[in-house]
Amino acid sequence: MVRVRFAPSPTGYLHLGNARTALFNYIFAKHNNGKLVLRIEDTDRERSKKEYEDMLIDDLKWLGVEWDEGVDKGGEFAPYRQSERTEIYKEYIEKLKQSGHIYKCYCTPEELEEERKKALAEKRPPRYSGKCRNLTEEERKKLEAEGRSYVWRFRVPDGETIIFEDLIKGIVEINVNEFGDFVIVRSDGSPVYNFVVVIDDALMKITHVIRGEDHLSNTPKQILIYRALNFEVPKFAHLPIILGEDKSKLSKRHGAVSVRAFRDEGYLSEAMFNGLALLGWHPKEDNEVLSKEEIIKEFKIEDIHNAPAVFDRAKLRWLNSVYIREKLDLDDLTKRAIPFFKKFGYFGDYEYYKKVLDVIRDSLEVLNDIKDRAYPFFIEDYSIEEGLEFIQSETGKEVIKRFYEKIKDRENIDRNDFKKITKEIQKELKVKGKNLFMPIRVALTGKTSGVDLSLLVEVIGKEKTLKRLERILNIV
Numbered sequence: 001m002v003r004v005r006f007a008p009s010p011t012g013y014l015h016l017g018n019a020r021t022a023l024f025n026y027i028f029a030k031h032n033n034g035k036l037v038l039r040i041e042d043t044d045r046e047r048s049k050k051e052y053e054d055m056l057i058d059d060l061k062w063l064g065v066e067w068d069e070g071v072d073k074g075g076e077f078a079p080y081r082q083s084e085r086t087e088i089y090k091e092y093i094e095k096l097k098q099s100g101h102i103y104k105c106y107c108t109p110e111e112l113e114e115e116r117k118k119a120l121a122e123k124r125p126p127r128y129s130g131k132c133r134n135l136t137e138e139e140r141k142k143l144e145a146e147g148r149s150y151v152w153r154f155r156v157p158d159g160e161t162i163i164f165e166d167l168i169k170g171i172v173e174i175n176v177n178e179f180g181d182f183v184i185v186r187s188d189g190s191p192v193y194n195f196v197v198v199i200d201d202a203l204m205k206i207t208h209v210i211r212g213e214d215h216l217s218n219t220p221k222q223i224l225i226y227r228a229l230n231f232e233v234p235k236f237a238h239l240p241i242i243l244g245e246d247k248s249k250l251s252k253r254h255g256a257v258s259v260r261a262f263r264d265e266g267y268l269s270e271a272m273f274n275g276l277a278l279l280g281w282h283p284k285e286d287n288e289v290l291s292k293e294e295i296i297k298e299f300k301i302e303d304i305h306n307a308p309a310v311f312d313r314a315k316l317r318w319l320n321s322v323y324i325r326e327k328l329d330l331d332d333l334t335k336r337a338i339p340f341f342k343k344f345g346y347f348g349d350y351e352y353y354k355k356v357l358d359v360i361r362d363s364l365e366v367l368n369d370i371k372d373r374a375y376p377f378f379i380e381d382y383s384i385e386e387g388l389e390f391i392q393s394e395t396g397k398e399v400i401k402r403f404y405e406k407i408k409d410r411e412n413i414d415r416n417d418f419k420k421i422t423k424e425i426q427k428e429l430k431v432k433g434k435n436l437f438m439p440i441r442v443a444l445t446g447k448t449s450g451v452d453l454s455l456l457v458e459v460i461g462k463e464k465t466l467k468r469l470e471r472i473l474n475i476v
């Protein structure tokens, strides 16, 4: 049975890179009828915060990633928070001590820095010299008597090349001399990431480790630890890095990168899911607009490209507009859009919001666009921002007056009435096009472009239309 995990460190918001890792783990698990584990890697006590953990969980749920076991859910291999697994780690550190795979290193940070500088000066890769590797009991006692603290280092088999098959990268070969004997336990007794991740993945029976390419260089170290403890080595799949459009590594410099920021801007979770899945993977057919179910069905990990993925913000916006326009039913869209209306101070009842959305949804790329698009439906005391000339000209004023007169005594006004009335005015005053519609547009919205006027009038209704026209006729 396939078992995968997503293992974020709760040190900040869920960003696009991590969200994509979570997504691919989820999709892979679902495609294979497997299980997804959510494990919180909070060994960095200083930077880890419970608030971040809560937000990660919230963002993952919003995205539509679902896990079977995890911090908030429990499961057979609990606890799922590394800070609660200290005793388990101790047990395995003990095993490595017993088997002689790790040894005490007394070198001070200054000594190590000295070594590092020397290596760099001699153009050698900086790595630990192995100075404390073969200390005698005597020498150790002496160093400890000096009050020196120590770390535990892993005894790396000299010169060995670790070879593994990555499901995305293919055969990877890394010689251990590139890194040398690495630290397993820090001087304060806390175990490092490369060690705890192996213990957790092994004990949680993880079959496939799917994570970002930035961890590729950790993999040989982890494989050495698997071997030392006689654990079965899982399969690895390292996802390509994500670049911005300028081909440098995606970062805050490229604009918002946290899932939270996209959510706040009014991206729909379905579009986000779809867009993230396209970062490194592509469906067989040309159509890239795919539901979660379709992606899960079609997804194969081998199809992930072994090349950097470029994050195209404009494309995600476009995808989002497709979901707003076509994929959600109006009620669903309304429910999700209401917080945005409120955020911009646009208040109405559910039915009113729904009517407005029906008119403007085609013009929205993100729900934040509601601010500009929905404003003529809510704001009565707008100022005339542009096109003043259209309402000040003689014909303009006359158009507005006639329009006012013609709707005054009607029961109400819908889109067809609007068309009929403007036709009449066109005939009576012999004005058309711009000269006919601009005065009405500017009078009703304060702007020279925007929403279809017949729909605006239908939605705001007769009374508001009249009031707006009166106000303008009093000003000009």
Ligand code: GLU
Pocket (backbone or CB within 6 Å): 007, 008, 009, 041, 197, 210, 211, 212, 215
């Ligand atoms: N906590 C690690 C990270 O956030 C997870 C690494 C892994 O998946 O092994 O990068």
